Amino acid sequence: MDWVINASGNRQLYCDPMTNAHRRLKLRLSDFLLCIIPMFFLICIKPDYLHAQAAKQNNNKTKKGLFSAPAQFDHRLNGAYFQWYLHDSKELIIAPGRWKKKDWLIFGGTAAATAILVFTVDKPVNDFFLEHQDSDFINGMNEVLNPFKAMTIPIFFGAVPIVYGLIAKSDRAKKVGLEVLEAQVVTSAIHYPINWIASRTRPRDGGEYNDFNWIWTKDPSEWIDVESSFPSGHAVLAFSSAAVIAAEYYEKKWVPPAIYAAASVIGVQRVAQNAHWVSDVFYGAVLGHFMTQTLVREHQKANESLKTGEPIKSTLKVYPFQYVGARGFRIVYQF
Numbered sequence: 001m002d003w004v005i006n007a008s009g010n011r012q013l014y015c016d017p018m019t020n021a022h023r024r025l026k027l028r029l030s031d032f033l034l035c036i037i038p039m040f041f042l043i044c045i046k047p048d049y050l051h052a053q054a055a056k057q058n059n060n061k062t063k064k065g066l067f068s069a070p071a072q073f074d075h076r077l078n079g080a081y082f083q084w085y086l087h088d089s090k091e092l093i094i095a096p097g098r099w100k101k102k103d104w105l106i107f108g109g110t111a112a113a114t115a116i117l118v119f120t121v122d123k124p125v126n127d128f129f130l131e132h133q134d135s136d137f138i139n140g141m142n143e144v145l146n147p148f149k150a151m152t153i154p155i156f157f158g159a160v161p162i163v164y165g166l167i168a169k170s171d172r173a174k175k176v177g178l179e180v181l182e183a184q185v186v187t188s189a190i191h192y193p194i195n196w197i198a199s200r201t202r203p204r205d206g207g208e209y210n211d212f213n214w215i216w217t218k219d220p221s222e223w224i225d226v227e228s229s230f231p232s233g234h235a236v237l238a239f240s241s242a243a244v245i246a247a248e249y250y251e252k253k254w255v256p257p258a259i260y261a262a263a264s265v266i267g268v269q270r271v272a273q274n275a276h277w278v279s280d281v282f283y284g285a286v287l288g289h290f291m292t293q294t295l296v297r298e299h300q301k302a303n304e305s306l307k308t309g310e311p312i313k314s315t316l317k318v319y320p321f322q323y324v325g326a327r328g329f330r331i332v333y334q335f
Contacts, residue, residue: 073299075165075174081182088186088295095294110286117279122209129272138272141265157241158184176248179299183240183292191236191287196223200230204274232276235284238263243292247300 067090070080099107132138158181165174197215201207205227213227242263246256267281 069298069302072303073175073179074303075171075178077178081178084182084299085186088182088298089189091298092186092190092291092294106290110283114279114283117282118209118277122277122279125271125278126203126209126274130274133274141269141272157238157245172248176245179248179296180241180244183244183295184237186295187236187240187288187291188233190291191231191233191284194231194287195228195233196226198230199227200277200280201227202229202275203277209277229276230280231284231287232267232270232280233284234270234276235263235267235281236288238266239285239288240292243289244296247293247296 066083067086068083069087070083072080073084096103129138158177160177161173161180162177165171165177199213199215199218201211201213203209207227207229212230215223239260242259245259249255263285267285270276270281271278
């Protein structure tokens with residue numbers, strides 16, 4: 001938003017949409033889309049918010065150490081790439097210590113939504129899919145999506161972009177593939193301990209919707225026997241991949257909704273196959289999405305710092321302008 005001094009000397013408030021677009025807060029409830037019957041929320045925060053945040057948090061401090069951020073995240077498979085695994089794992093662990101009010105609201109809202117799904121949606125949706133296991137829709141979905149097993153998701157979402165990048169000589173595609181693979185490994189490393197703590201029984205294994213065998217309620221001799229329903233690993237991997245791709249191709253407006261829709265279909269299939277409850281998929285989707293956004297933001301901060309060589313500072317600029325019926329100067333203050 002700029003103050004404009006027109007030819008008559010009066011001061012006007014002028015809003016330049018191009019100047020303000022990168023500062024506008026993109027985290028809105030309207031970006032949460034309903035994507036499963038009857039309730040499955042598709043998290044689709046606009047990825048240009050990540051780029052604005054990365055620029056805002058950019059700094060030129062050089063840090064050294066095993067867990068420090070490398071100079072950049074690019075398309076090369078080298079020692080710096082694997083160092084990102086350590087750095088990003090550390091950032092995810094300490095991230096709650098830097099959360100602000102909106103972050104805690106998201107955390108609390110996710111916990112509340114998950115609890116609501118457990119007690120109001122899980123069982124009826126599970127019953128619905130059990131009654132329609134032989135339907136043409138379920139059979140067709142399984143036929144198409146069965147190749148997307150847990151261990152093949154990294155191949156489809158990670159290795160395929162790398163292979164394409166090598167063939168087409170696209171550094172951007174190779175970077176996306178490497179970033180997807182790293183995000184999947186790091187988010188999975190955090191996802192599995194949650195499986196162990198919650199130890200929820202899968203519906204196909206005879207579990208009830210409220211069958212959580214919390215680790216502190218079990219005898220230590222039973223700790224090795226882990227039920228792995230909550231959260232869904234497929235959802236974590238799929239939405240982690242979607243978050244990377246959506247952030248990388250944020251300028252193409254159709255990419256984020258398309259890639260998140262694809263990830264959602266994988267989540268729906270897991271419920272339809274009686275492998276997970278709706279709340280398992282919902283929480284896994286949120287987990288994969290937000291953890292990966294933290295990783296992507298770290299990568300963008302490093303790349304922005306390398307590009308500029310210095311932190312982004314507040315600037316005051318004055319431009320002459322001429323519009324229909326008005327002439328003067330436009331004063332822009334960026335911060």
